Amino acid sequence: MATGTYAFGASVMTVEATQQSTDRLLHSLEQAFGSDVIITDPDITVGYERDESRFTHSHRPSAVVAPQTRDQVVACMELAHEFGVTVVPRGAGSGLSGAANGRGDSVTLSLHRMNRITAIDPGNRTVVVEPGVVTADLRAAVAEAGLYYPPDPGSVDFCTIGGNIATNAGGMCCVKYGVTADFVLGLEIVLADGRVLRTGRRTVKGVAGYDLTRLFVGSEGTLGVVTEATLRLVPRPCPAQTLVASFPSLESAGVAVSGIVERGFTPSMLEILDRTTIRAVDDLTKMGLGTDVEALILAQSDDPDATDVLAGIEKICVAAGATDVVASDDPAEGSMLLEARRMALPALERLGDWLLDDVCVPRTQIADLISSIQEIADRTKLTIGVFGHAGDGNLHPTIIYDEKDTESKQSALNAFDEITSRALELGGTVTGEHGVGHLKKRWLAEEQGPVGMDVHRAVRQALDPNGTLSPSVLFESEEQ
């Protein structure tokens, strides 16, 4: 008696049959590795139902498997493959698009216990890690060896490197250093059928075969499970110097960002806050950011000539019309200057329920995008704060709505779609760093087009023909 079906490709199974298969998988794992590898207590598995996204489909997973070794991951995937059980890999659950959300018919494979830093090699500037290492812990460990791992997603203190790899996470450093993918030299991957694949290499260069490493980075758990990563590190930079500039109009801030890029400056951070975000931060912190400020730009440089870099950026800001520019080479003062950026999301969160978008446009289009978003906010009477990584064109419009009000919810969703659509129109992408997950499957199809999606499906089919891994992620299917 089937009460529901999930479909991906050729695999269709009733809920009851799925439960039996899952039970067999769990039983086999328990026999082999003991009971602490599996979690079935619904009070605990409910904690694995969702990540931090909104408006995404989720369900308490049928069970959680929490391996401590690669061999346990292999066993899990071999059994899942054999018994036809679908598996959702999960890092820290801090994602914002639903890729780690549970499914009622799926086992969630949580990698949090595989959290060893295996080797730091200063001579080759590499580190080998397991997927469950918290990103901040990794950064701290390599810093002790005089090295620097740049990627710094907002969730850096609790997200894990496996999740960062799965979403190709970004952060504020990217304007100078690049994204997670730029630091992954090689991966150990457990494939959907349990085979172990080693991609990439320990060397900084190499062109032997297809770039499978990059194929897995950002694949959101749909192609394989990362069980080890070899990461590239960079020399520890100089202490960052900081600058904050206030602008009387969005346009002038946009001119400043374009000017900074065009004049060849490479700050290590270049962020923007719009007026809605500034007001929210001011309400919360009483920082006195100014009621006539329409945009704030925050920049840092960690170059040896940071003072010159910031002086150059200051000139550009002033020429663009900045009404106030404050700079500091003192790290403590710099940290205070960044307070407005740090408080952006907490300040907006206070205003109601929030839906965080993540779009990226060519850098010259930032002012256009923000101005479109303000127009959408005015028209829909929604509060939409915009902040983000101006230096990359990667913005996070944050829509405030009322979860209990159906009309407000729908209005928020409409605005979300309008913003994403506008980003595409401006030559941008539907996600700069948060990923597609469940949240943006329709938009992925929109951005990629039919040939792009066909190629995506062909690649997915080549690596996971049964659709074992994360079957609700990336691809639109019949059921959701």
Place this chain on the structure above:
Amino acid sequence: MATGTYAFGASVMTVEATQQSTDRLLHSLEQAFGSDVIITDPDITVGYERDESRFTHSHRPSAVVAPQTRDQVVACMELAHEFGVTVVPRGAGSGLSGAANGRGDSVTLSLHRMNRITAIDPGNRTVVVEPGVVTADLRAAVAEAGLYYPPDPGSVDFCTIGGNIATNAGGMCCVKYGVTADFVLGLEIVLADGRVLRTGRRTVKGVAGYDLTRLFVGSEGTLGVVTEATLRLVPRPCPAQTLVASFPSLESAGVAVSGIVERGFTPSMLEILDRTTIRAVDDLTKMGLGTDVEALILAQSDDPDATDVLAGIEKICVAAGATDVVASDDPAEGSMLLEARRMALPALERLGDWLLDDVCVPRTQIADLISSIQEIADRTKLTIGVFGHAGDGNLHPTIIYDEKDTESKQSALNAFDEITSRALELGGTVTGEHGVGHLKKRWLAEEQGPVGMDVHRAVRQALDPNGTLSPSVLFESEEQ
């Protein structure tokens, strides 16, 4: 009456049937686009038989198709797909592993006439190019706009960007700037069946879907034909300052390279020459490099604080035992200091026929690798000069042999295999920047292992199920 067969996957065809299919393809292309799109004169097509590699299988192609537009590429691939004709895409033919070598049953698709630079966008630091643009021309064009395209393969003056993308070409800049792949934001690809795929984006960040761009970069013509690329540019750097250091032993040079990396310096060039190369250069140029010099290190910095960077590198070199260090902030003098590096290959070429290897090891293993190579040279009585990109661990051992002497040829091949094997043992890769092509198919399989090759085949099968594109490249098959 078949006089030979080529096989890939399910496609097997006799030579005569292939010729008929090719004739139909050529006829259709001529009907649609005129006769100047196709070249069948054997005196001309013979020029498309080989690239610059040695010891690789090649044959005059059955015809050359030289499109001027994407639509002509689409037509060619659609017809090839329909009639079962295999196609070998080709850039400038400057490759060193045979990937562009002709096949007697294949049409060579030469992209050299698609050589427009479509758009330079200084505000977003991007450029859009067709594949036939010569890399040096691209660098010159963006320099006029105050921008810099770093990748600088040795063949920069005549190779094309399409070929660079197909092999993921490197060069001397990589130690600071990275390889070709690091500058490709998006691609327009004509797939094996003629469908047009757009990968990537114009923005500097983006995670919507699989990283198909990177999958095509370095795929050596086996997955699709690049018809347009959107490339990332960087600000024009400061004029480079140069340093040359002489070492009395290989070990001391190795210590210097490791020290430079470990101490956090990021020169824009860090090259090494071994004693055999130094002697050859000295014989040719009479530069007086010193008969007791066992290794030369050449470094550049184009940072704003280049003087400090080179002073730091000089200290490390001296501490490691360098007997002579010369530095200059004068570009003309710097260029003279680099003469030894520039003349490395020409000097070795004078000694006989040459087989150029391309291996990459973790940077700390460079001295070990070179010392192993010197042992191989001593034992086999071959002259093997080593030079290359020390900062990346990417070396080009160059074996001198006599093409007319069977024993010498075999000896060279054996040494080539020994060197490649040693690089793998040291944790390295079988090719750092030249690619697999025909030359290193066996070694690709060795490096990737069975699961890696299975995944490679699955990806290839997903994108080109009939094996239309470059069927002799990357994958070992029965016939060669």
